Amino acid sequence: MTLSRRDFLKAASAGVLGGIASSSILGGDLRVLARESEKSKPIVWDRVFHHACGVCDSICGTTVYVRDGRIKWIEGNPADTLGGWGKACVKGSSAMRHVYDPDRLKWPLKRTNLLKGKDEDPGWVKISWEEAFSIIAQKFNEATRDYGPQSIVLLTRPKPPDIRLQKALGTPNLINHIDTCYSSHQLAWVTTTGKGRPWSLDLQNSKYILSFGWDMPGKSKLCYLNPFNAAKDNGAKIVVFDPRMSLTAAKADEWIQIKPGTDLAVVLAMINVIISEQLYDKEYVENYTSGLEKLAEHVRQYTPEWASKISDVPAGDITRIARELTTIKPAIIPTHKRDAGGPNYINSFQLARAEIVLSALIGSIERRGGIFFPRQPVVRSVDQFAPAKYPEMKEKVRIDGLHLFPLMNKLGLGNFGTFAHGLMTAVEKGDPYPVKVALVNQYNLLSFPNPDLVMEAMKKLDFIAVVDILPSEMAQLADILLPDIHFLESTGSEVRSYQSLWPMVELRDGIGKLWDEKGWGSIVNGILDAMNKPEFKVDWTALEEAQLEDIGISREYLIEHNGIWENKKEPTSNLSFSTPSGKIEFYSFALEKEGCEPLPTWHDKKVIASAQYPFYFLVTRNPWARHGKLGNDPILMEIQPSNFLHIHPAAADELGLKEGDCAFVISPTGHRLKMPVHVTLGIRKDCVATEHGYGHWSKGLRVAVSCGTNDGDLIPETTVEEARQRIVFDPSMSTPACDVCVRVEKAFSE
Amino acid sequence: MVIYRFLSRVFAYPDLELISLFDKAELAEFLANWRKLGIDAEADADRVTTWLTQYPDYGTALLELCKEYTRLFITAYPKAVAPPYSSIYLDKDRLIWGESTTDAALFYKLAGLSLNEDFHDVPDHIAAELEFVAYVITEQLRNNELGLPLPGRFISIEKRFLNEHLFKWVPLFFSKVAACSTLTFYQVMANLALRLIERDLEYLAET
Numbered sequence: 006m007t008l009s010r011r012d013f014l015k016a017a018s019a020g021v022l023g024g025i026a027s028s029s030i031l032g033g034d035l036r037v038l039a040r041e042s043e044k045s046k047p048i049v050w051d052r053v054f055h056h057a058c059g060v061c062d063s064i065c066g067t068t069v070y071v072r073d074g075r076i077k078w079i080e081g082n083p084a085d086t087l088g089g090w091g092k093a094c095v096k097g098s099s100a101m102r103h104v105y106d107p108d109r110l111k112w113p114l115k116r117t118n119l120l121k122g123k124d125e126d127p128g129w130v131k132i133s134w135e136e137a138f139s140i141i142a143q144k145f146n147e148a149t150r151d152y153g154p155q156s157i158v159l160l161t162r163p164k165p166p167d168i169r170l171q172k173a174l175g176t177p178n179l180i181n182h183i184d185t186c187y188s189s190h191q192l193a194w195v196t197t198t199g200k201g202r203p204w205s206l207d208l209q210n211s212k213y214i215l216s217f218g219w220d221m222p223g224k225s226k227l228c229y230l231n232p233f234n235a236a237k238d239n240g241a242k243i244v245v246f247d248p249r250m251s252l253t254a255a256k257a258d259e260w261i262q263i264k265p266g267t268d269l270a271v272v273l274a275m276i277n278v279i280i281s282e283q284l285y286d287k288e289y290v291e292n293y294t295s296g297l298e299k300l301a302e303h304v305r306q307y308t309p310e311w312a313s314k315i316s317d318v319p320a321g322d323i324t325r326i327a328r329e330l331t332t333i334k335p336a337i338i339p340t341h342k343r344d345a346g347g348p349n350y351i352n353s354f355q356l357a358r359a360e361i362v363l364s365a366l367i368g369s370i371e372r373r374g375g376i377f378f379p380r381q382p383v384v385r386s387v388d389q390f391a392p393a394k395y396p397e398m399k400e401k402v403r404i405d406g407l408h409l410f411p412l413m414n415k416l417g418l419g420n421f422g423t424f425a426h427g428l429m430t431a432v433e434k435g436d437p438y439p440v441k442v443a444l445v446n447q448y449n450l451l452s453f454p455n456p457d458l459v460m461e462a463m464k465k466l467d468f469i470a471v472v473d474i475l476p477s478e479m480a481q482l483a484d485i486l487l488p489d490i491h492f493l494e495s496t497g498s499e500v501r502s503y504q505s506l507w508p509m510v511e512l513r514d515g516i517g518k519l520w521d522e523k524g525w526g527s528i529v530n531g532i533l534d535a536m537n538k539p540e541f542k543v544d545w546t547a548l549e550e551a552q553l554e555d556i557g558i559s560r561e562y563l564i565e566h567n568g569i570w571e572n573k574k575e576p577t578s579n580l581s582f583s584t585p586s587g588k589i590e591f592y593s594f595a596l597e598k599e600g601c602e603p604l605p606t607w608h609d610k611k612v613i614a615s616a617q618y619p620f621y622f623l624v625t626r627n628p629w630a631r632h633g634k635l636g637n638d639p640i641l642m643e644i645q646p647s648n649f650l651h652i653h654p655a656a657a658d659e660l661g662l663k664e665g666d667c668a669f670v671i672s673p674t675g676h677r678l679k680m681p682v683h684v685t686l687g688i689r690k691d692c693v694a695t696e697h698g699y700g701h702w703s704k705g706l707r708v709a710v711s712c713g714t715n716d717g718d719l720i721p722e723t724t725v726e727e728a729r730q731r732i733v734f735d736p737s738m739s740t741p742a743c744d745v746c747v748r749v750e751k752a753f754s755e
Numbered sequence: 756m757v758i759y760r761f762l763s764r765v766f767a768y769p770d771l772e773l774i775s776l777f778d779k780a781e782l783a784e785f786l787a788n789w790r791k792l793g794i795d796a797e798a799d800a801d802r803v804t805t806w807l808t809q810y811p812d813y814g815t816a817l818l819e820l821c822k823e824y825t826r827l828f829i830t831a832y833p834k835a836v837a838p839p840y841s842s843i844y845l846d847k848d849r850l851i852w853g854e855s856t857t858d859a860a861l862f863y864k865l866a867g868l869s870l871n872e873d874f875h876d877v878p879d880h881i882a883a884e885l886e887f888v889a890y891v892i893t894e895q896l897r898n899n900e901l902g903l904p905l906p907g908r909f910i911s912i913e914k915r916f917l918n919e920h921l922f923k924w925v926p927l928f929f930s931k932v933a934a935c936s937t938l939t940f941y942q943v944m945a946n947l948a949l950r951l952i953e954r955d956l957e958y959l960a961e962t
Contacts, residue, residue, distance in 0.1 A: 073854065073857030073860075075856070075857065102848070102850060105851040105852050106850065107835070107838050107840070108830075108834060110830060111829060111830065111876075112830075114830055117822055125832075129822075129825050129829070129830050129831060130818070130825045131821060131824070131829055131830075476830060476832075481832070486830075518875070519876075520875055704834065705830070705831075705832060705833060707833070707834050
């Protein structure tokens, strides 16, 4: 009788082999194999949520992973097809370290050491929010009572809570930084098309991308980098004019090392070629533009040969590229900020205008593969939600002088370039009137040209309240220092602005506050309450809910739909313009009315290289940087612990400089910075360049402090008088950050 | 155990109640009793009482305490001297909310506790951790008094929390505070805390 298999196996393990079976050789647990549950377990997350990144204005959708109470991982949100396209960049993924930075401001603080300066210890003491608001209110009320509301300066962005506060207080001095950002472009678009800020670029459908210093891909703005890459993958031709090999130039088919500040000549010559050879989009120009005849007459003087002498670009290339622009369709000339047109040189406004004219000639505005105005959801405004009767703002004169630039003043922005002198004159001489107190929201000293001068002016104020995330340089000047919420802590929603080819709203569903910080809207409410102006307060959370309702959605909708609401459709051309003629105006009536040049006109840049200052000074920023804010991150700083002076090999040779040597860089501001040298062919021989975001001196930034040098020290501030002299050809009051020349000397080791 | 609760109070943000505590005779007696633990705290009690007398009133003394607390533990120039979180001392990247923070939170959960919302800070703050130790010891003592068998749970929680977590970072933390504080109050208290830890470590090893 044969045993059943089971009995056989049973017997085999007992009985005869019994002794061995119980021995350690055959007994015991598994040796070669292991139980599934004991092997490395798949990560179990406590929470996964979608969240609109807040590091830069690309506002990419991200997915955030939390375990054990802490954010452990951030990656893209695949549902965001306008920003990150399912990816998060180095800035966004690094944010998970920044929210846990022990140097973060946590509680309201009061200064007990009244002396202010780079090496002064403020002597912080923690106070309650109640006390903080009460002190601010007292100071603001006193200043208003004794000197009028204009004695209050608000250094902050022109968003709804900021404007609300400004109007409630009645001060004209709401000052922000757009003159160092994109003021020239914005005003150029407004005076040419009636609308501003067309930062929606249909790059992925473009077949020809022409950049004059535009380097958004190199700044890791994913909303532009992604479609740029897609265009390149689809065989688009990319031509970049830049004195330096930016990252965008590195991806181009042609990189043309144009002389800095001369792009205007090239663009004017291209306009000339396109008109005189009749290559422009006739149907588009006929229907949607005005002033062609005047323009044609005007640009005749701007020949490729003329432009070539100014710009170092061969005349043949200028003509060829102009022709390519009209034959390889669709073509796009992307612009935005800190490119050649905005606002790096005193001729940047004219260049910005000329680029729009060129874009219109090739029919690329509001056309597939071209530039679009933003498509954003229509929602109720703050004043509709919470109407208030604002006091009359009697004083129109501003200390930054912007009131003298009526076209620009209408846009409600500000001027960082003239701020230092403007403030200093006000505090020292009471001219145009005394200024006594300031409230600063997320602006740092190092964002200004010549920051030392700004600091000296601010030290003379009676009282400064600062809202910030980290103990920045500006924070060191505060009398009251208030901790802001980090975007990863916040809840709410964000409306896409950059690259809003169609309307999109993104969820913020953060981890909650680690300490007792307050968001800006909440801070504004607290100040208004303490100043006895509760009628101007706004329930910002309720407003946001109401605005979502206006779109027909809610927070729950966003949570249930992968953190995104969108009305997704390819933008259809909207070719109505709110100019006097109703069309894109080559000849701008708005400019003519103000006595400014109505046609794009050649002007040279302000500073030409000389024997004393032979190098054109260019400023850039690393892709992992956001302004100067991310310097306290040890991992990011490890990538590049200091900024370099980028210099051409021939120029380096002449100065006896080798890679890694140190050089002194001297500018007319009188500052002398020591920088390590990087020798590269990626820059013109007559230019040097460095990265912004270094040179922090605030010891509260324990990682960032003393790494590298601050480019802003070399950049001169402007004065209102100087800006006024240019108003006819630059009504945008730009602060020309790269219109400066420097001297370079070898630094011998000490 | 009142001692840990006392220290938790001392290393939380100071207020008038804390100052008035030091002016009372009961406190001097309380500190004198530490001798039973083998810690001579009488001299320290005197030092603090003397320190307090130099101020005309509690308000002035409190301001000095608040300034120093902010400087030591919150935000300072150039930087806070001794951020009072375990993650700064125990975790590789020395940021807020490391793995040790999660460990602390887990211990609290095991004992049925979590951070009070009004505290507005992260779980491994020294004041929270010290209060936690006080809690688990109190629970054990209470059971003792009621004649109930000691809940093994609390014993093991206490032992593990002290050995695996708290005692791994607070010696460094208190040393730093003792060495760097410019105010007698925190010098003395940190020193006292150090000696308590040393003694408690000995006790733990014995049991």
